[in-house]
Amino acid sequence: MAEPVLEILELRKTFGALKATDGVSLDLRPGEIHALIGPNGAGKSTLIHQISGSIRPDSGSVRFLGQDMAGLDMAARARLGLGRSFQISSLAQEFSALRNVMLAVQARQGSSFRFFRPVMDDPTLTEPAMAMLERVGLAGRAQMPAAELSHGERRQLEIAIALALGSKAFLFDEPMAGMGPEGSKSLTKFLDGLRLEAPILLVEHDMDAVFALADRISVLVYGRVIATGTVDEIRNDPEVRRAYLGEAA
């Protein structure tokens, strides 16, 4: 079996008395979509934050491409290839969709300490950024300020940004939320192809999408992984049915 791209070991994080992450271990292998499901408040976003470096865990480790991430901040991890989207989309609101992606292209190219050349006249920035917008189907909204995009479009934009970074693993936190059924369907198709580019750790509530996409599923409840397995294994796991899927499955 191939080396995992991302490896999380015994991660713990408490907020006061609350154990938001309670000894979580999981990994992400090349070419796969690993879905992370669980009820609201289970600690899914908190886990994503600890992987991407915006929250520091109390203990445990995150290894990415064989390297321990301890001591690296979010920017450093992003430079190594951890691309993420946010549950509550997080964009430069005044910038156009295009400029948001250009920022990622610029970051990928290296130094932002270039003081004179206008970015808008720099095809090495505008062209790749435009190409990424086209890939996620947002080219028509390129000039629109991020603040004026719909919820779904902002999610797409965050994905375009993660693509532009040339990410080696994607962390997507509920990318389908706020999208209509059409949007979810086309994003599902898109993510299906994207796993070949880089593996995806996918937090998602849309079970149709999860069952259609996931190579493996981990179920998080009260900060603990109660099961990890293939779609069929998770569907038929009695504990998962009781704790989470209920009668719906």
Add this chain to the structure above:
Amino acid sequence: MTNASPTSRETIVNALLALLLLGLPLLAFAMGEPFYITLATRIAVLALAAVGLNIALGLGGLVSFGHAAFFGLGGYAAGILATHAFDGVPLFAGIPGTVSMPVIWLVTMVACGLVALPIGAISLRTAGVYFIMITLAFAQMIYYFAISWPAYGGEDGLSIYVRNEFPGVNTTQPLPFFLICYAVLMAALGLFWLLRGSRFGAALQAARQNATRLSAVGIAPFNIRLVAFIISAMVTGVAGALFADLNKFVSPSMMSWHMSGELIVLIILGGKGRLFGPVAGAMLYVLFEFALGGITERWQFFLGLILLGVVLFARGGLLGLLAGKARHG
């Protein structure tokens, strides 16, 4: 596309403001009214100081309440170098003083950069109101240092007996000196414009809009902000040197928190983050001070009212009113 896009309208407004600021002293010169040349010079120099602050505050969202320290540092650089040159006493280690403006500006920029580096590095660990308070605290420390240092006049300040020199220009005359200040202001506006459109500017503005987003693409906001803070301090410092030459006098009051507040007010009045915001703000401020200052001691009260109006009803400042909302490409 509508035929009056806000961008092109802003360009026209900017050009008009630039011409107005140039035209006023030329007219005053023609009419033999040097006082108005001095008034225009005051506008240009304060605008320059605010252009500097606008890099940190307008582009980066860094509300520095301590930029008077850099303004004053520039002033003291001009005053101290001129005094040593005048007295023929070397500064230290045999280094002589100078009356050359370009050299003074260079020394000012180096000094401001060196002082801004630690101040920024510490202040930028905080954000919001803490950042405001820490920058204020640093500036007050420097202010009290200037007051308690008798070698250069202490509380009484330091006079510059003859205005410093610029190659090929008779700086003792009001109009040539204005033109120097105006040229430096235009150069600073050019710098601001370049920075804003550059990669650095993109990162800096993104840091203001959403620092988490900037981190998520792999750019550390701290480094970007620190460099912006330093550049910002250098520009404001040069304005301070010119201010000292304008008044032929420098005193600790240039470093007081009133001055820091005044620079922020200029930017808010004119429109923060806008290229010509500081110019519009300085015009409004100085004209207001001139028109009402003669009638009532309480002109600052009326300025306060205007400021309140701007903050409540015209967030974009004067530029916002004249040229519409700012757009980013």
